[in-house]
Amino acid sequence: MVGVRQFDESAALAAALETFWSQGLAATTMPDLARATGVQRGSLYNAYGDKETIFLRAFDLYEDRFLKAVEVSLTQDDAGALLRSVFETAIANMTAGSPPRGCLTTKTAVDGSTASALVHDRLRVLVERLSTMLEAACSRPSIAQQLTLSPPEAAAVIVTFTRGLAVMERIVGDSDFLSRTASSLTRSLVDRHS
Amino acid sequence: MVGVRQFDESAALAAALETFWSQGLAATTMPDLARATGVQRGSLYNAYGDKETIFLRAFDLYEDRFLKAVEVSLTQDDAGALLRSVFETAIANMTAGSPPRGCLTTKTAVDGSTASALVHDRLRVLVERLSTMLEAACSRPSIAQQLTLSPPEAAAVIVTFTRGLAVMERIVGDSDFLSRTASSLTRSLVDRHS
DNA sequence: GTCATTTTTGACGATGGAGTCAAGAATGAA
DNA sequence: TTCATTCTTGACTCCATCGTCAAAAATGAC
Numbered sequence: 001m002v003g004v005r006q007f008d009e010s011a012a013l014a015a016a017l018e019t020f021w022s023q024g025l026a027a028t029t030m031p032d033l034a035r036a037t038g039v040q041r042g043s044l045y046n047a048y049g050d051k052e053t054i055f056l057r058a059f060d061l062y063e064d065r066f067l068k069a070v071e072v073s074l075t076q077d078d079a080g081a082l083l084r085s086v087f088e089t090a091i092a093n094m095t096a097g098s099p100p101r102g103c104l105t106t107k108t109a110v111d112g113s114t115a116s117a118l119v120h121d122r123l124r125v126l127v128e129r130l131s132t133m134l135e136a137a138c139s140r141p142s143i144a145q146q147l148t149l150s151p152p153e154a155a156a157v158i159v160t161f162t163r164g165l166a167v168m169e170r171i172v173g174d175s176d177f178l179s180r181t182a183s184s185l186t187r188s189l190v191d192r193h194s
Numbered sequence: 195m196v197g198v199r200q201f202d203e204s205a206a207l208a209a210a211l212e213t214f215w216s217q218g219l220a221a222t223t224m225p226d227l228a229r230a231t232g233v234q235r236g237s238l239y240n241a242y243g244d245k246e247t248i249f250l251r252a253f254d255l256y257e258d259r260f261l262k263a264v265e266v267s268l269t270q271d272d273a274g275a276l277l278r279s280v281f282e283t284a285i286a287n288m289t290a291g292s293p294p295r296g297c298l299t300t301k302t303a304v305d306g307s308t309a310s311a312l313v314h315d316r317l318r319v320l321v322e323r324l325s326t327m328l329e330a331a332c333s334r335p336s337i338a339q340q341l342t343l344s345p346p347e348a349a350a351v352i353v354t355f356t357r358g359l360a361v362m363e364r365i366v367g368d369s370d371f372l373s374r375t376a377s378s379l380t381r382s383l384v385d386r387h388s
Numbered sequence: 389g390t391c392a393t394t395t396t397t398g399a400c401g402a403t404g405g406a407g408t409c410a411a412g413a414a415t416g417a418a
Numbered sequence: 419t420t421c422a423t424t425c426t427t428g429a430c431t432c433c434a435t436c437g438t439c440a441a442a443a444a445t446g447a448c
Binding site for chain 1: 217218219220221222296300301303304305306307314317318321342343347348350351353354355356357358359360361362364365366371374375378379381382383
Binding site for chain 4: 004005006007039040041042043046047
């Protein structure tokens with residue numbers, strides 16, 4: 001192999017992720033990425049072809065970090081503690097940074113300019129994986145018996161609600177409100193009669 | 195008053211709303227608005243000054259329509275029926291159009307390029323109004339006694355959840371999933387022991 | 389009908405991103 | 419070392435939007 005890549009690819013993708021996360025996919029330009037990564041525009045075109053490909057690579061990083069954090073939350077033994085922990089993980093993810101960067105998945109999903117089918121599919125995959133993890137956790141007998149909904153129903157409600165938290169974070173920007181609201185939902189999802 | 199406006203302002207704003215709704219605030223350009231309204235760019239600058247002002251005017255239309263529809267849903271007497279009706283109104287709002295336009299509030303809130311403080315405030319106002327209406331409805335004794343959460347808690351959960359539905363609509367694009375998930379949440383918010 | 393005022397129109401220069409490309413630099417293979 | 423291949427660099431053209439402006443058109447007031 002001759003003519004080897006001269007920039008640190010994982011550092012560049014981390015910088016690109018930072019940029020996409022702060023600005024959103026559509027609002028991020030190739031010059032933005034060149035500035036953020038310190039790699040010239042031409043090199044980026046040469047290495048990845050287009051912005052979307054860079055996004056997909058950066059999104060892999062994001063998904064890894066996020067799902068790993070959720071995985072930890074799902075080890076809780078009590079249904080209430082588990083749900084609260086999942087929501088706190090999601091809230092921490094979206095309120096990190098200054099100013100807070102929000103939730104990359106949500107930002108990308110709602111992004112004005114219709115993203116390509118590839119990006120759209122990638123979002124569906126993340127949501128699908130998250131749902132599956134949640135459903136598995138909710139299916140554990142000790143958890144399931146405490147819930148007012150069946151595992152698939154609970155998983156769908158939880159995933160949808162975390163997306164709602166991401167939007168509310170953008171609008172109200174008050175992480176206490178998010179925590180309190182998540183706590184309210186948790187209370188109504190955990191059976192008070194078990 | 196001399197030199198009177200030559201275009202139909204309310205028709206133009208309706209067309210602008212359509213455009214903002216489909217494309218999002220950031221992705222909509224002044225040429226887009228000129229094309230959609232049939233009013234030349236220069237006239238739009240003269241009449242409104244900038245894109246954001248046009249958006250704020252169009253958003254008023256949107257809010258009126260949406261809150262009026264919610265108001266109707268809130269006349270239901272049964273808590274379960276009321277919640278389902280509210281969610282169906284929200285789902286209908288976001289799945290209308292072909293292709294579906296999604297939820298304008300959510301799109302704007304999450305829009306990559308940080309909108310101006312004016313726009314941001316406008317979103318907060320809409321959410322605040324919606325919350326207030328919901329809280330009032332949930333406070334009616336016949337409704338309150340059926341709910342597992344206090345009226346303010348229920349209102350916060352419902353508002354947040356509708357934002358989540360808007361995001362899920364973008365990702366899964368399946369309005370049946372949205373209805374089913376809303377129905378699940380409704381079930382856990384309505385006390386099964388009253 | 390005349391006039392003052394506002395709107396409309398079309399065009400202007402400035403800005404910035406998109407995508408491409410040829411020349412130069414770097415590097416592993418032989 | 420030499421060479422073939424790949425990466426990097428800087429510059430180029432194309433294109434669309436932005437914001438403005440002066441001239442033309444429209445219209446109510448008198």
